[in-house]
Amino acid sequence: MPRFLLVAGVARDRRSRPAWPDASSPLLGDVAPDGTWLSWRLTGSNHRELGRAVMVYPDSVGVHEAINELRAGLFSLDHLVAASPRDGRWTWRLLLAGTPVATSGRPYARHRECVYNLEAFRAAVADAEINEVFVRRRPDPPDLAAPVTDAPVSELVVPKPVSPPPVEVASEAADTTEYAG
Numbered sequence: 001m002p003r004f005l006l007v008a009g010v011a012r013d014r015r016s017r018p019a020w021p022d023a024s025s026p027l028l029g030d031v032a033p034d035g036t037w038l039s040w041r042l043t044g045s046n047h048r049e050l051g052r053a054v055m056v057y058p059d060s061v062g063v064h065e066a067i068n069e070l071r072a073g074l075f076s077l078d079h080l081v082a083a084s085p086r087d088g089r090w091t092w093r094l095l096l097a098g099t100p101v102a103t104s105g106r107p108y109a110r111h112r113e114c115v116y117n118l119e120a121f122r123a124a125v126a127d128a129e130i131n132e133v134f135v136r137r138r139p140d141p142p143d144l145a146a147p148v149t150d151a152p153v154s155e156l157v158v159p160k161p162v163s164p165p166p167v168e169v170a171s172e173a174a175d176t177t178e179y180a181g
Contacts, residue, residue, distance in 0.1 A: 002050070002124035003131045004040045004067055006060060011035050021054050021103050029055035030062070038063050041105060042121060042128055049105035051121040054093070060132075067130060070094075070101060074125050077101070081114055090114035092121075 009018055012035050016027040020039060031037040037056035040063050044050050057063050070077075078095040089107035092114050093100045102121070108114040 002042060002044050002128040004042055004128050005131050006063055007039050007041055007052075009037050009039070009056065011037060011056075016056075020056055021052055025054075027056060030058050031056060032058040040067060042124060044120065044124055050117065050124055051092075051094075051102050052105050054100040054103050064130070066101070069096070071125055074122060079118060081111065081118065083111070092118040094118075 007018070007020075009016055009020060011017075011027055011031050016037075019025075020027055020037075027037075029037065029039075037058060038060055039053045039056045041052035042050045053063075053066060055066065057066065073096060078098075080093045080095060080100075081090060082092075083090050084107065087107075089109060090111050090113070091104045091107050093104075094102040104114065104117060104121075108117065
């Protein structure tokens with residue numbers, strides 16, 4: 001069953017975590033006074049992302065309204081399929097009166113893959129349920145250099161690898177009979 005997942009993010013210092021709708025696009029839409037925002041992404045029954053909103057909203061009411069507008073005008077929306085001049089990978093966008101409302105969740109190597117996934121997105125929108133659980137990502141990556149524990153390294157207990165018990169092999173006397181051939 002396809003589903004809309006609500007995505008939560010935060011915008012600070014003109015940057016957004018997660019980058020939305022992608023790392024190369026500016027954040028479009030309204031954010032809450034504390035800098036938080038919500039948006040949506042659509043996943044297929046195999047849990048792969050089919051597409052996502054271009055805009056962000058300050059609350060879930062705005063997200064629900066955007067999903068309902070998308071459903072109402074889905075097949076009358078214009079679409080744009082284009083290759084990036086930088087790497088030649090293909091993406092799609094759905095436009096309402098010239099304003100982007102949905103975009104591919106990732107770029108595609110081939111034009112036909114991009115068009116196929118645009119149609120898969122359109123087919124999934126009407127039947128998709130809305131999942132009220134927010135997808136949250138860490139605002140910052142973890143500090144990989146920070147120790148996991150406060151104990152000094154000399155006090156850490158490292159488990160020894162467990163070897164399987166020895167297997168006894170029954171040895172039979174070698175057959176020394178010679179065959180004449």
